[in-house]
Amino acid sequence: MRRKTNPKFWLYGMLATTGLILGTPLWAQYPWPVAPFDQSHEITGTFCEYRDTGSSPHFHNGVDIPKPDGSPVYAVVDGRVTSMSATGSNAYVRVENFAYVHIAPAPGLSIGDSVFAQQTILGTILPGMGHVHFVDGYVSSERQPLRQNGGLTPYEDPWPPQISNLRFFLGPTGQPFTNNQLSGPVDITFRVREANGPPTTRESRLNNGAYIVGYQILSPDRQQVVFSPSANGVQFKFDTKPSNSFVHNVFDPAQSSTSSHVYRVTDKVTRRIFWDTGQLPEGRYTVMVFAGDTRDNFDTLYVDVSVSRRDLLPPAQPVLLATLMNAGPEFSWKAGNEPDLAGFRLYSSPDNAAWSLFRDETTLPGGITHYAPALTLPAPTYFYLTAIDSTQPPNESQHSDVYGMAPDSHAKKLLIVDGFDRTQSSGSWHQPWHWFAFTHGEAIAANGFGFSTCANDAVISGDIDLLDYDAVFWLLGDESTADETFSSIEQARV
Known part of the structure; x- marks a missing residue:
């Protein structure tokens, strides 16, 4: 349950900002560098947000x-x-401790020239940039330009941030918890969308x-x-910029962009x-996370969880x-090497909607990675795989991507290759699994052909030889440096 709030009971005294930074009063006010001043x-970009x-x-x-x-972009101070x-x-x-970036310097402007607030044009916004990047402070000493009672003035922001995508992971391993059942060291992540306009404005x-940004653990x-990790639960408060070497302590690199x-x-x-969680008795608790902007607008999210000493982490x-x-259906996969891995569960569906258990861990015990049952499939069928541990009741992992197969009456062999790997950061798909091969399979089957499906990993490793097939449909995804689309190795295989 979410509650929009201004939680002064735990932020009391936190927002007072006094003192000096490099001899400049923190409360110093100045006009905007663009008209009207x-x-x-x-x-469109706040101080200390993530940049990749x-x-x-x-x-x-x-x-x-x-x-x-x-x-035109103007000086904010003399x-x-x-x-x-x-x-x-x-x-x-740069005019002393203020920098104006993404601008073409004004003709005739030189280092050492005197400039005057709201009068001197420092330059114009470059083609294709659509904004000026304004910096208050020298390199490694930058400070918040939207601070209360100082900085860019006036600044109006009545819109609260929004919290979403709250997730729990097992500390150092990064394994996600399911069903809000937690144990051991827990990493909490969530997304914040700070608004600078009504919902109808530009994204x-x-x-x-x-x-x-902060959190506290409450009674049920x-x-x-x-x-509380601190006196008021606050973990991050960006009055000045930290070293960039700490950026992934603040932001989750797997989810941020x-x-x-x-x-x-x-x-x-x-x-x-x-x-x-080991410092608390087993039982139920509420995790409260909050995020705020410089104008005391806050969003707070409450999530009920249970803490247990037993193994709650799936494989x-x-x-x-x-x-x-x-000759019949064949399945191959790879999995982790957890010591408590009991086996696998294979689920099937005729339509990617109604799923049923096809084989369980008694047939697919841990340690095997290939299965070829002696049976026939008369129609297109789709599958996904999960892993099961030996805990009672067992923990079941997230399921794999959805792949499929269908018999062919034309004596032709068609293969769908799933090359979609990018699920993190700024890509278009963020679920840990996808069903895109199903869409291709349905189109192929509708034209009277059968098909098989494989991951691009199986082609790269050489386990699947494309020359064994009469036609190949290669499913591509978003491009990134980490999850390269159609790599040189894949191109060589084709």
């Missing part, structure tokens, strides 16, 4: 202010130009990162805090730590390598 502007651009992932060291290409560059998309002008104004009735900010809320900025998700229609 004295009106609030939209934000450039040479390596990093914290966003400023804020992005959208304006049309070619718009000062002198201390550095500038007209090269590339990151061309910039780029609705998917920003948070200013404050939510009346008592039974564990420039447009999707997924926080590892159990961590500290400088180190990876987990919620140790690793198996990889279904092939479902082949040869």
Whole structure:
């Protein structure tokens, strides 16, 4: 259950910001670098949100202010130009501790020139950029430009952030828990979408990162805090930018991208730590996670969980390598090597909707990775595989991708190759399994042909020889550097 709130009872005193950074008062106010100077502007990128651009992932060291290409950008304070560059998309002008990035420096502007707030045009927004990236602070000393009672003024933001995709993992292994049943060291992650406009505005104004992120563990009735990682539960509060070497302590690299900010809320900025459920008695609890912006708008999410000492972690998700229609059906897969792996369960469906258990762990014990039953399949049939451990009752893993097979009346051999691997970060598909081969199988069967299915891994390894087939349908996915689409090895096989 979610409750939008401004939870001052646990944030009391937290938002006061005083002191100096590099001799500049934290409360210092200045106008906007684009016209109109004295009106609030939209934000398409917040301070310290996740960035996977450039040479390596990093914290966003400023804020992005959208304006049309070619718009003039002005100085926000009087000062002198201390550095500038007209090269590339990151061309910039720096006026002492303020940097204005993605702008073409104004003709005639030189290092050492005096500039004046709201009067001197430093440059214009570069073609194709659509925003100025504004930085308050020198490199490694950047600070929050949207801070309360300081920074860019005025700044209006009545819209709260939104929390979603709350997930629980077993600490160092990264294995996901299911059904909110937890044990051992737990890693908690969730996505935050900080809004800078109403729901009807552009997506780029609705998917920003948070200013404050935290969590607490409550009693089942939510009346008592039974564990808090800090005095008020706050884990991250971005008044200044941390070292980029800590970015993956704050953000989960498997789930985060420039447009999707997924926080590892159990961590500290400088180190990876987990919620140790072993410090609490077994039983039921409520996990409360929260996120806020610089204007005291918060979202809070409550999730009921159970803590147990018994093994609640299922085996690793198996990889279904092939479902082949040869003389009869043949299945091959690969799985983890957990010491308590009891076996596998193979499920079948005629339509990818109504599923039933086809074979269980008594037929498919742990240790085998191939199965060829002596039977025939008269019609297209689809399958997925799970792994089972020896705990009673057993823990069952997430299931594999959905693959299929069908008999062929034309004496032809057709193969569907599943080359879709990208499920993380900014790709289009984020589930740990997919059924895309089913769509291709249905189309092939509708034209009177049979088919088999395999993973591209089986082709790469040489276990599947494409020359054995009369036709091959290669299913491609999103491109990325980690999950390359149609690699050079795959191209060589084809």
